[in-house]
Amino acid sequence: MRFFGYARVSTSQQSLDIQIEALKSAGVQKNRIFCDKASGRQMKREGLDLLRLKVEEGDVVLVKALDRLGRDTADMLQLIKEFDEMGVGVKFLDEGLDTKGTMGQMVVTILAAVAQAERRRILERTNEGRIEAKAKGIKFGRKRNIDRQKVLALRKQGLGATAIANQLGICRSSVYVIFKEGDDAITHIVD
Structure with missing residues (x-):
């Protein structure tokens, strides 16, 4: 055995x-x-x-x-x-x-x-x-640590995603996500 x-x-x-x-x-x-x-x-x-x-x-x-x-x-x-x-x-x-x-x-x-x-x-x-936590307004996931307003302000100045990412030391995909969120917010205000 x-x-x-x-x-x-x-x-x-x-x-x-x-x-x-x-x-x-x-x-x-x-x-x-x-x-x-x-x-x-x-x-x-x-x-x-x-x-x-x-x-x-x-x-x-x-x-x-x-x-x-x-x-x-x-x-x-x-x-x-x-x-x-x-x-x-x-x-x-x-x-x-x-x-x-x-x-x-x-x-x-x-x-x-x-x-x-x-x-x-x-x-x-x-x-x-x-489900109970969400109903109480608790957010899940990582806390946001990127200054979204700064990203959008740099975009208004004419900088592209790569330049913004390099300047803030973040990845370019994060910049695009913030761009999209900003565009969606503008669309909701206009509608």
């Missing part, structure tokens, strides 16, 4: 270090740990695909937590079924669960459904908060 590990984070800014250390502590050799920096909603992941190719009957795949394998219940169950058909077990370290036996598979199924429901609820709360 060989141990393999799988670690995943959702974005390239996140670190895999904690998961990798937990897998190594559980007995997985470093060269048998497969990693992805991708959303758990996608089942097409490079590290996961490589892991599927490497494991053989009798092997065990260790994953730090259930949600690291995937977010969607149906996809996770399909993946666990695929491993099971190959004779490969899956063990989740944080939850202390494995897919060997009927009871283990049932518990994993329930927890996967709970994880998916939790993810959906988080998204709902986030969207509700965003």
